[in-house]
Amino acid sequence: MTAQRKFVTVNVITGFLGSGKTTVLQKLLTDPGMKDTAVLINEFGEVGLDHHLLERIDDDTVVLQSGCICCTIRGDLAISMRDLLSRRDSGEVPHFSRLVIETTGLADPAPIVYTLTAEDVLRHHFRLGNVVTTVDAVNGAKQLKRNDECRKQAAVADRIVLTKMDMLAEKDCVEDADTLIAQLKRLNPSAPHFDSQKDELTAAKLFTNDVYDPRAKSAEVARWIDAEAFTDGIHAHDDDTGAHAHDNVNRHDGGIHAFCLTFDTPLDWTAFGLWLSALLQNHGEEVLRVKGLLNVVDVAAPVAIHGVQHVVHPPIHLNRWPDSDRRSRIVFIVRDLAEDQIRASLIAFNQLGDIASKQVAA
Numbered sequence: 001m002t003a004q005r006k007f008v009t010v011n012v013i014t015g016f017l018g019s020g021k022t023t024v025l026q027k028l029l030t031d032p033g034m035k036d037t038a039v040l041i042n043e044f045g046e047v048g049l050d051h052h053l054l055e056r057i058d059d060d061t062v063v064l065q066s067g068c069i070c071c072t073i074r075g076d077l078a079i080s081m082r083d084l085l086s087r088r089d090s091g092e093v094p095h096f097s098r099l100v101i102e103t104t105g106l107a108d109p110a111p112i113v114y115t116l117t118a119e120d121v122l123r124h125h126f127r128l129g130n131v132v133t134t135v136d137a138v139n140g141a142k143q144l145k146r147n148d149e150c151r152k153q154a155a156v157a158d159r160i161v162l163t164k165m166d167m168l169a170e171k172d173c174v175e176d177a178d179t180l181i182a183q184l185k186r187l188n189p190s191a192p193h194f195d196s197q198k199d200e201l202t203a204a205k206l207f208t209n210d211v212y213d214p215r216a217k218s219a220e221v222a223r224w225i226d227a228e229a230f231t232d233g234i235h236a237h238d239d240d241t242g243a244h245a246h247d248n249v250n251r252h253d254g255g256i257h258a259f260c261l262t263f264d265t266p267l268d269w270t271a272f273g274l275w276l277s278a279l280l281q282n283h284g285e286e287v288l289r290v291k292g293l294l295n296v297v298d299v300a301a302p303v304a305i306h307g308v309q310h311v312v313h314p315p316i317h318l319n320r321w322p323d324s325d326r327r328s329r330i331v332f333i334v335r336d337l338a339e340d341q342i343r344a345s346l347i348a349f350n351q352l353g354d355i356a357s358k359q360v361a362a
Contacts, residue, residue: 007127008085009098011207012112015134016143016150017105020163024134024196025102033203035067038088038096040080061093069093077101077112078119085125098207099126106149109133109156110288113308128306128313130158130208130220134196137165141180144187151256155187155288155333156308158223159206163196188333189258190223221304222322224291224331255336256288261343263328266297267350275349276305276312279342284310286337292330293322305330 015021025041028034056062060072073080087093101112109131117123133153136143140162143150154160168177181193194201208220272294280287290307304316332342 008096008125009129009207009209010112010116010126011098011100011129012103012109012131013100013134014103014107014109014131014153014157015105015161016136016140016147016153018139019105019134019136020161020196021102021105021134023163024132024161024201025100027196027201028100028203028206029064029068029070030066031203032066034064034100036094036096037067037098037100037203038069038071038084038093039100039102040071040073040077040084041102057093061087063094067094069096078115078122081115081126082119082121085121098129098209100207108149108152110152110309110311114311117311117313128308131156132159132161132206133157133191134161134163135180135184137162137168137177137180141176141183144180144183151187152288152335154184155256155258155335157188157191158208158220159194160184160188160191161194161196161201161206165195166197187256187258190331192223217304217316218318218320218322221291221293221302221316221318224293224304224306256333257335257339258331258333259339261330261332261339261346263295263350266295266299267328269294269296269299269303271349271352272296272346275346276307279345280307280310280312283334283337286335287332288335289333290330292328293318294328294330295326 013021013025022041025039029039062070064070069084071080071084081099084093084099088096103109103112113128115122116126116128133156135154140150144154162177162180165177184191184193194205199205276290287307287309290305290312292305294303294305296303302318302321304318306313306316330346332339334342
């Protein structure tokens with residue numbers, strides 16, 4: 001547990017062009033809760049930092065009054081992260097235990113997540129905390145329909161911040177806001193929404209700690225697999241497999257939709273691992289996010305799994321179930337993949353694993 005807490009938590013702020021992510025970051029940089037945080041952004045000029053500066057270390061690095069270290073991304077993200085880590089370890093910059101990365105407006109968050117696991121140096125020092133996505137309330141509905149990047153940013157988010165809601169209120173466009181929120185819920189039913197004007201945006205509200213940290217993981221995993229967010233009718237119960245799936249109302253958003261599968265009976269861990277590896281190997285580009293809480297055969301405590309496209313993080317073994325529900329629950333956010341096919345393939349793999357386990361036992 002001590003070693004786990006040494007990992008630097010990475011929180012990603014993303015959002016489409018003009019969605020206000022820089023403004024949200026600017027507010028966060030004044031939060032004392034950002035102490036011991038390093039921030040990587042594209043250019044300082046895009047963020048009004050001057051009145052927050054405490055100390056300028058060099059042309060690319062400043063220390064803010066909140067205690068944050070703010071650096072410019074120079075070219076490759078991995079190089080910037082390794083350089084920042086090296087400077088921390090050498091004492092050139094103050095210690096930090098969290099890294100916030102602001103992406104460009106057209107960025108796909110998935111490659112950032114991949115960087116954390118693909119780089120030998122980085123994967124031993126950094127782990128993903130969560131993804132925060134800003135959405136422009138005035139233009140968001142049109143952007144979601146027209147731009148795949150915008151849809152993906154919303155789909156992979158753990159928190160969604162709605163900006164410019166006050167402009168809709170001034171125009172008395174409540175219906176427009178409701179339409180946008182409905183779109184976002186279709187894309188990503190379980191991500192909570194915040195109003196950048198009405199809600200106090202703090203690091204504690206928007207960012208999670210490393211979900212491998214026992215102090216934080218139970219609450220965050222419970223948020224991941226909140227089945228109520230997906231409840232819109234349930235398919236008929238399959239008595240042989242114990243599998244449920246909720247009717248998919250998450251359509252017509254550029255092929256991106258979300259659904260939650262539940263299983264009453266415990267899953268075979270080996271079979272599940274083989275199945276998930278095969279799914280991501282063959283369809284990783286289309287599996288934007290997969291999160292789940294598993295009831296595994298012969299394991300008393302639940303196991304949480306978390307993946308983004310081709311990347312699967314190591315399983316998280318929780319100390320206890322977050323609620324009274326002991327079913328396996330797996331949330332998928334996918335693009336152009338059929339829910340029925342995913343469910344059927346998982347059931348088939350689990351049945352094969354069950355048969356193999358019985359043969360070994362015999």
